[in-house]
Amino acid sequence: MSLTEYFDTAEGTGILATADSDGNVDLAIYARPHMTDDDTVVLVMSDKLSHANLQTNPKAAYMFIEKSKGYRGKRIYLQKIREENDAELIQSIRRRKRYDEEGEAVSGSSAVYFKVNKIRPLVGD
Numbered sequence: 001m002s003l004t005e006y007f008d009t010a011e012g013t014g015i016l017a018t019a020d021s022d023g024n025v026d027l028a029i030y031a032r033p034h035m036t037d038d039d040t041v042v043l044v045m046s047d048k049l050s051h052a053n054l055q056t057n058p059k060a061a062y063m064f065i066e067k068s069k070g071y072r073g074k075r076i077y078l079q080k081i082r083e084e085n086d087a088e089l090i091q092s093i094r095r096r097k098r099y100d101e102e103g104e105a106v107s108g109s110s111a112v113y114f115k116v117n118k119i120r121p122l123v124g125d
Helices: 003-009 049-056 087-093
Strands: 012-019 025-030 034-037 040-046 059-066 073-084 109-121
Touching: 003 034, 003 073, 012 049, 025 049, 040 049, 040 073, 040 087, 049 059, 049 109, 087 109
Parallel strands: none
Antiparallel strands: 012 025, 012 059, 034 040, 040 109, 059 073, 073 109
16 A cells, blocks of 8 residues: 555644754654655644744654554655745645634645655564
8 A cells, every 4th residue: 555545544643753953853743745746745834833943954854653553654764955945835734724813825844746756664673
């Protein structure tokens, strides 16, 4: 099963790990990633610590724990390749749309694109 097919159907919890240029690590809960192809992951990120860390250290890891019995899921090692700040683009890829009181797309987020460097199972190899 491809990574795109996996995230189209998988249910569970995602955790993104980032680190700043000094190696200080942060963990944050994230929704399932959007896939442009099996080698490119897109995460919609608010301007918070995880996003700030990626400005100085482009490497990250995303862990997905499936909603199932036992420990099933994936560990995905990522490298940031670019980001987009266009509010309409971000709204088009969000699973849950966000609008302000006037019905305008909420800005202040970025679509961050990552190259998939490695995929490992949640437990073992």
